[in-house]
Amino acid sequence: MAASNLVVGLDIGTTKICCLVAEPNGEGGVDIRGMGTAKSTGMHKGMVTNIERTVNSIHQAVDEAQRMAGCRIDSAYLGVAGGHVSSFNTSGMIAVEGKTISQRDITRVQDAALALSIPLDREVLHTITQEYKVDDQPGILDPPFGMKGVRLEVQVHVITGAINAVHNVINCAIQAGLEVNDIVLESVASAEAVLTPEERQLGVALLDFGGGTTDIAVYSGSRIRHSAVLAMGGNNLTGDLAQSMHISLDSAEKLKIFHGCCLPGLVPQEQFIEVPALGDTGPEQVQLSVMCGLLEDRVDEIMEFINSEFIRSGFDEQINGVVVTGGSSLLKGVPELSRQVLEKPVRRGMPGHIGGLTEIVRDPKYSTAVGLCLYSLRQEEGINLRASGYKGGKTLWDKLRDRLASFFRG
Ligand SMILES: Nc1ncnc2c1ncn2[C@@H]1O[C@H](COP(=O)(O)OP(=O)(O)OP(=O)(O)O)[C@@H](O)[C@H]1O
Numbered sequence: 001m002a003a004s005n006l007v008v009g010l011d012i013g014t015t016k017i018c019c020l021v022a023e024p025n026g027e028g029g030v031d032i033r034g035m036g037t038a039k040s041t042g043m044h045k046g047m048v049t050n051i052e053r054t055v056n057s058i059h060q061a062v063d064e065a066q067r068m069a070g071c072r073i074d075s076a077y078l079g080v081a082g083g084h085v086s087s088f089n090t091s092g093m094i095a096v097e098g099k100t101i102s103q104r105d106i107t108r109v110q111d112a113a114l115a116l117s118i119p120l121d122r123e124v125l126h127t128i129t130q131e132y133k134v135d136d137q138p139g140i141l142d143p144p145f146g147m148k149g150v151r152l153e154v155q156v157h158v159i160t161g162a163i164n165a166v167h168n169v170i171n172c173a174i175q176a177g178l179e180v181n182d183i184v185l186e187s188v189a190s191a192e193a194v195l196t197p198e199e200r201q202l203g204v205a206l207l208d209f210g211g212g213t214t215d216i217a218v219y220s221g222s223r224i225r226h227s228a229v230l231a232m233g234g235n236n237l238t239g240d241l242a243q244s245m246h247i248s249l250d251s252a253e254k255l256k257i258f259h260g261c262c263l264p265g266l267v268p269q270e271q272f273i274e275v276p277a278l279g280d281t282g283p284e285q286v287q288l289s290v291m292c293g294l295l296e297d298r299v300d301e302i303m304e305f306i307n308s309e310f311i312r313s314g315f316d317e318q319i320n321g322v323v324v325t326g327g328s329s330l331l332k333g334v335p336e337l338s339r340q341v342l343e344k345p346v347r348r349g350m351p352g353h354i355g356g357l358t359e360i361v362r363d364p365k366y367s368t369a370v371g372l373c374l375y376s377l378r379q380e381e382g383i384n385l386r387a388s389g390y391k392g393g394k395t396l397w398d399k400l401r402d403r404l405a406s407f408f409r410g
C-alpha cells in the first residue's frame, strides 16, 4: 500500500465484488479514496463455487480501486457469509480470590469461556466479548481492570464457519495477490456502517438482504447477541419471477429492479407491463400487481424465517427495531412488508460514517464494504472482534492450514 494509513475492504458477494480504499478521518469514520466493483460469477449463496472466476473478479475490482485511489493494494479485510456460518453464546468463570483483576485474569477467563471443542471441520471466525460479571455485579462492558472480587465471569458470542468455505474465500484473495488482514462476518461489518450507537444500546436487529444470503445480527446493550445467515436473498426473487413468468433471469432481474415492489397494494391495479417472453411468441402484457404478488410471497417467506430466527435466538423481546440494508432492501415495499411480518419498526439502512466518494458509496449494496473499512478502525476499542486465527502468534492462514491438515488426516 502506498500510504500506510489507508485501509481496504473487500466484499466478495454473491452478485458483486466490491473493493474500497479508505482513509481514516480522525473522527471514527473514513473517507473513501478509491472504489472498484466487478460482477461476481463464481459465487453461490455466499460461497465460492468457481475459484478462477472469483479470482478474476477480485483482480478487476482491486485494479479499479487502486487506479482510482492512486495506490497499490496488497492487503485487505475480507467479508465472509454463507449458510455454513453459525453462532452460539457461551460463558466462562474463574476465581480471583479477592485480588485486583489484572490482564492475566481477563485472559484466563476468556480461555475458560473458549475451552470448548470446536469440530475439526469448523473455524472460529469471531469471539466477541458481551459482558463481564464480577461476583454478583453483571453488565460490565469493558474488562474490569482494577476491580476486586472473588469470582470473575465473562459471556462471549462465538461465530464459526465451515473451514473449507472460509478457506476458499481466503484462497481466492491470496491467488489475486492479496494478504488477508482479517476475515469478518458480513453482518458484523454491515452493522459497523449502518447502526447508530443508540440502536445498538436499545436493541436492534440488522438484516443484510443481499443477493444470495440474508445475514442477521442482533445487538442489545451495545453488544452483539446473536448472528445467523439465511441462504436466501434477492436472487430467489429474480428466480421466482423467471420461473413463474417463463422469462430469462436477465429479463426477470431488469423487471424486478425497474418495476418491482413487494406490496401489490402500492402499485396501480390497472397498470400492465411488457414482458419479453422466451421463444418467438413476442412480448406479453402482465398485470404489474400480479408480478408484485410473486415478490410479496418470497419476501414474506424470508421475513417469516427471520421472525422464527429472532424467536429461536431468545432475544426477540430485546429487538426494538430492525434495520434492513443490502441491495435487496432497495426493492420497493421491503420496509413496509418487513414491518407487517416482524411487528417491529423497520428502517432502510444506508452506510454512514463516510466522506469522499459518498454519492456512489452511500447505497445499501455497499454497507458491507464500508463496514469492513470501519471495522479495521474499531479493532483497538476493547471489543474483541478479531478472528481467532491471530491468537498464538500464528497468522490466520497458518492456523487454517493446520486445521485443514488435521481435518483431512481425520
Ligand atoms: N433497486 C433494486 N430493487 C430490487 N432489488 C435490487 C435493487 N438493486 C439491487 N437489488 C438486488 O440486490 C441484490 C444484490 O444485493 P447485494 O449487492 O447486497 O448482494 P451481494 O453482496 O452481492 O450478495 P450476498 O451478500 O448475498 O452474498 C440482487 O439480488 C439485486 O437484484
Ligand SMILES: [Mg+2]
Residues within 6 Å of the ligand: 011, 013, 014, 186, 208, 210, 211, 326, 368
Ligand atoms: Mg453482501
